[in-house]
Amino acid sequence: MAVGVAAHAAGPADVDAGDHAVGRPALTAPPAPAGSMEGPVVTGVLEWYTNQADFEAAAAARGKVNKAVETFEESTQQPNGNGSLNDPLSPGVPNGPFPNGLEGAPNLRVQSNLSGGNPVTPNPRGVDGLVNLSAGFGGAVSDLVMPNFFADSLDLQFSGGNKTAVGGNTVEYTNGGPLGVDIRVYDTSNAYLGQMHFSSNIQGTFFAGVISDVPIGRINVYSPNNAGEGLDNIQLWYTDVQESHCLYRNKRVKAQACNTCPQFTHECDISTPAVCGSVKDCRKRIKQVMACPDNPDGWCKVLHLRCDCK
Structure with a gap:
């Protein structure tokens, strides 16, 4: 088994830099820690936030509605534990410690991406592609879902065609190296819209939010630090389409x-x-x-x- 979050539970000796994906594209914005942002940063059709209150206020002011939040707390994983599950993790489909699949967001699917920092298209690993960490494991304070292999990145895929704002707490499980994740956004036809670098840690104390002028179809979270990465407390904001x-x-x-x-x-x-x-x-x-x-x-x-x- 390649080096991953579950495998790393044995200790830092399991880490192999050779498992780290290389060749990620240049960022569209300087990779300074996102916590230093003052107000939103605009790149093309995207508006990025590190302040949760500002993000929520801006989304609501534009008529968007927060209809779903995925916390992963429906997991039955015991405290201070970790367990592998297969790609994808979807609503209503039993998968490992998620007996009912995802329950917080009916239009969300979570899966690994073998392409790491070059996630041009969805590319799930499949068997044991994901790992669920429970509170207490590695410093986590709540249930998290990440790629099970450090070289992989994490895809969040959205159905319905009406998600125009997404936010959450950036999380990262590392062997002691630097922290920070790249978040890439794609539209519903998988066209690349832009990306930004955000601060992160295992406790999820940093926030990342993006508001888009067009519907979001996929978000990729990638740690360039040979670490596990993810997004917790994922907010899905909808633009209501009046028929x-x-x-x-x-x-x-x-x-x-x-x-x-x-x-x-x-x-x-x-x-x-x-x-x-x-x-x-x-x-x-x-x-x-x-x-x-x-x-x-x-x-x-x-x-x-x-x-x-x-």
Whole structure:
């Protein structure tokens, strides 16, 4: 087994620098400790934060909603323990010490990436690709999920196409070397959006947050220090997409033994469940036969014409 977090439990002698991935791309911003940032840093379509309160306030001010937080505390791992699990760790799928899979964020999938610091595409290790550390192990203060092999990086993948802000506490399990992680962001088509270097430690006392002008599909966390890396207390902020629906008006009404049929109207106020991008997506007309409200033997025939999409 290659050197990893679980294997490293025996002590520093297990560390082999040869397992460390090399050739990571240059950072888009200077790799100074992120804790020195004063206010947000903007790189392209991304806005980076190290202050959690500032991040949350900025996300909320832009109409984003924090609908999910993944803490990994649903793990059944005993205190001061560690255990391997397979890629990926997903909601609702039993995996090692996660009998119900992830429970905090239904649109999150966590997996290792064999490509380390050059994670152009998802590249999971598979068997034993991840490790769960519980509180007390190596100085951890809560349950953490990291790659099980130091050479690998960690991918956070998001479904739904509407995550536009993500934040969490950077965590890193090291053999005593320097600390700090690179966070790379990709859109829903896996196009690279940018990256930033953040301070980190095993206790998770540092924060990293990113707000994007476009939906985020994947975030990669990588330690250039031959260490285990991750993100804890992961916040997923959504941009709510309001669906538009087809609207109709009554064009023609025919009554049979009924005095309470809907009346002909020019008002465009009859809503339907049909979702649309424009009024052309709606059926031009809908014929409907309705029971008469005041006579069980009567009926109403109504012709609805499309009139709007909103």
